[in-house]
Amino acid sequence: MSNSTKSYILGLQHLFAMFGATVLVPALTGLHPGVALFTAGVGTFIFHYITGKKVPVFLGSSFAYIGAIKLVIEKYGIQAAQGGIITAGLIYVLLSVLVSLVGADKIKSFLPPIVTGPIIMVIGLTLSPVAVDMASGNWWIAIFVLLVVIIITVFDKGFFKLVPILIGIASGYIVSLIMDYSGFSGTQPLVNTQKIIEADWLNIMPIFRGEFFTLPSFNITAISLIAPIAIVTFMEHIGDITTNGAVVGRDYFKDPGLHRTLLGDGLATFFAGLVGGPANTTYSENTGVLAVTKVYDSKILRIAAVYAIILSLVGKLGAILQTIPVPVMGGVSLVLFGMIASIGMRTISEADLDFTHSRNLIIVSLILVVGLGVGDIAITETFKISGLFLAALVGIISNKLLPENV
Numbered sequence: 001m002s003n004s005t006k007s008y009i010l011g012l013q014h015l016f017a018m019f020g021a022t023v024l025v026p027a028l029t030g031l032h033p034g035v036a037l038f039t040a041g042v043g044t045f046i047f048h049y050i051t052g053k054k055v056p057v058f059l060g061s062s063f064a065y066i067g068a069i070k071l072v073i074e075k076y077g078i079q080a081a082q083g084g085i086i087t088a089g090l091i092y093v094l095l096s097v098l099v100s101l102v103g104a105d106k107i108k109s110f111l112p113p114i115v116t117g118p119i120i121m122v123i124g125l126t127l128s129p130v131a132v133d134m135a136s137g138n139w140w141i142a143i144f145v146l147l148v149v150i151i152i153t154v155f156d157k158g159f160f161k162l163v164p165i166l167i168g169i170a171s172g173y174i175v176s177l178i179m180d181y182s183g184f185s186g187t188q189p190l191v192n193t194q195k196i197i198e199a200d201w202l203n204i205m206p207i208f209r210g211e212f213f214t215l216p217s218f219n220i221t222a223i224s225l226i227a228p229i230a231i232v233t234f235m236e237h238i239g240d241i242t243t244n245g246a247v248v249g250r251d252y253f254k255d256p257g258l259h260r261t262l263l264g265d266g267l268a269t270f271f272a273g274l275v276g277g278p279a280n281t282t283y284s285e286n287t288g289v290l291a292v293t294k295v296y297d298s299k300i301l302r303i304a305a306v307y308a309i310i311l312s313l314v315g316k317l318g319a320i321l322q323t324i325p326v327p328v329m330g331g332v333s334l335v336l337f338g339m340i341a342s343i344g345m346r347t348i349s350e351a352d353l354d355f356t357h358s359r360n361l362i363i364v365s366l367i368l369v370v371g372l373g374v375g376d377i378a379i380t381e382t383f384k385i386s387g388l389f390l391a392a393l394v395g396i397i398s399n400k401l402l403p404e405n406v
Contacts, residue, residue: 007297007299007300008303009163009166010163010295010303011300011301011303011304011306011307012304012307013165013166013289014058014286014289014301014304015304015308015321016165016166016321016324017165017285017286017288017336018040018058018283019311019321019322019324020324021061022036022061022308023061025061025062025063025278026061028066028070029070029073029081029278030069030073030074030078031073031277031278032276033318034312034318035276036060036061036277037308037309038277038312038313039268039271039276039277039278039280040058040060040280040305040308041306041307041308041312042268042305042309043271043280044302044304044305044308045302046264046268047059047264047265047267047268047282048264048301048305050263051252051264052256053299054255054298055241055244055252055256055261056248056286056290056296056297057244057282057286057287057298057301058282058283058285058286058301059280059282059283060281061277061279061281062233062269062278062280062281064229064233064281064386065088065226065278065279068225068226069084069085069226069278072222072225072226076221076222077217079215079216079217080216080222081222081226082215082217082273082276083216083217083218083219083222083223084219084222084223084226084273085226085269085270085272085273085277085279086216086218086269086270086273086274087223087226087227087273088227088230088269088279089230089268089269089271089273089279090266091230091266092263092269093267093270095234095266096259096262096263099257100259104254104257104258107238108253110396110400111396112399113348113350113351113353114351114353114363114364114395115392115395116239116242117344117347117348118348118364118395119344119388119395120239120340121345121368122367122387122388122391123240123341123388124284124337124338124339125337125372126372127284127337127340128334128337128338128341131330131334131336131337132330134326134327134330135327135333137325137327138190138325138327141175141176141179141190141325141328142327144171144172144175144331145171145172145328145330145331146331146335148167148168148171149167149331149335150335152168153335161293162293164293165289165292165293165332165335168331168332169324169328172327173328176190176191176328177190190327191323191325192323196316196319196320198319199315199316199318199319200315200316201314201315201316216273216274232385233281235392236281236386236388236389237261237262237281238258239392240281240283240287241261243284243343243344244287244290246346246347247287247291247343248290268280284336284337284340287340288336291340291343292336292339348364359402359404359405363398363399366391366395366398367392367394367395368391371388371391372387373387374387374391375387
């Protein structure tokens with residue numbers, strides 16, 4: 001099998017990893033799923049161009065903005081939500097300028113391994129209930145998919161070792177269809193084949209009818225509800241880039257620089273708002289795929305971005321992916337999210353930290369307890385501070401205040 005063929009298959013695996021979350025956000029907020037896929041693909045290309053194609057990440061729909069976007073659309077319409085998303089993207093651009101002026105070394109001094117390791121663990125562990133909830137719909141299917149992924153990852157020595165997620169999802173889908181047709185899935189089928197039948201082959205007509213892309217408007221109230229969330233996702237961006245760098249084994253704070261990753265994320269979100277898509281963010285799901293496959297070529301993520309753009313225009317293909325049973329994705333997610341938490345443990349281990357020092361124990365314990373126990377805190381009806389943001393803040397402050405060698 002040629003290298004290019006392998007790349008296309010690996011790109012498909014990344015597409016499967018991001019698809020569910022990316023289309024869920026518009027489904028919950030009232031935005032167009034096709035536009036969300038389109039802006040995810042284009043946004044990923046924007047990010048890769050700004051960062052010199054050095055950071056292997058995929059940008060998809062951000063969950064942090066769901067409450068605010070949903071409220072704004074209900075009260076003021078999609079165009080007003082677009083104005084808020086555009087402004088959030090501009091805030092990211094301003095933050096990138098600020099980081100550029102301050103310098104990567106200064107930022108990195110606030111994020112040593114004693115802080116970043118537990119933060120990465122929090123990212124993975126906070127996602128774990130989501131994986132369990134998805135799997136609980138049919139544990140037999142989820143466990144089957146999990147075993148397929150584990151067996152291929154551990155025991156296979158050939159090309160299949162690079163695509164265990166793809167094979168796991170395909171196997172789970174086929175078994176789900178067999179269960180449906182044999183009657184073992186019960187009265188509620190696992191795969192909604194009717195959705196595939198009813199889907200249009202092409203989503204071209206909605207574009208010409210003006211249902212696909214919409215022009216933004218700028219409402220001060222809508223902007224005040226959506227834009228400030230960028231301050232919270234700024235810390236989450238730092239956590240995601242730190243995690244991605246830990247998986248790949250590179251310091252992306254220095255090359256291409258945190259200011260460039262922020263700029264890429266901000267411009268991608270700006271573009272999404274411009275055409276009617278949700279705010280973008282770097283996806284932990286795809287970082288989990290990197291950890292499983294150990295293939296870090298950023299070109300593969302751009303191939304996945306091309307697939308996302310194609311899917312936004314081809315209704316049948318998008319419908320097939322939308323009918324993947326939730327337990328199938330749950331089985332895969334049990335591995336992906338666990339891998340992220342494991343990378344956090346590896347970060348702490350490789351830093352050779354001395355846990356006979358009370359200081360280190362206190363910092364790690366505070367980050368884990370706050371990150372896992374506090375959850376999101378609602379400041380207003382739509383503005384929430386995430387547990388990850390609070391955990392990072394507590395970790396940074398305690399690391400600076402507590403004396404060394406204690």
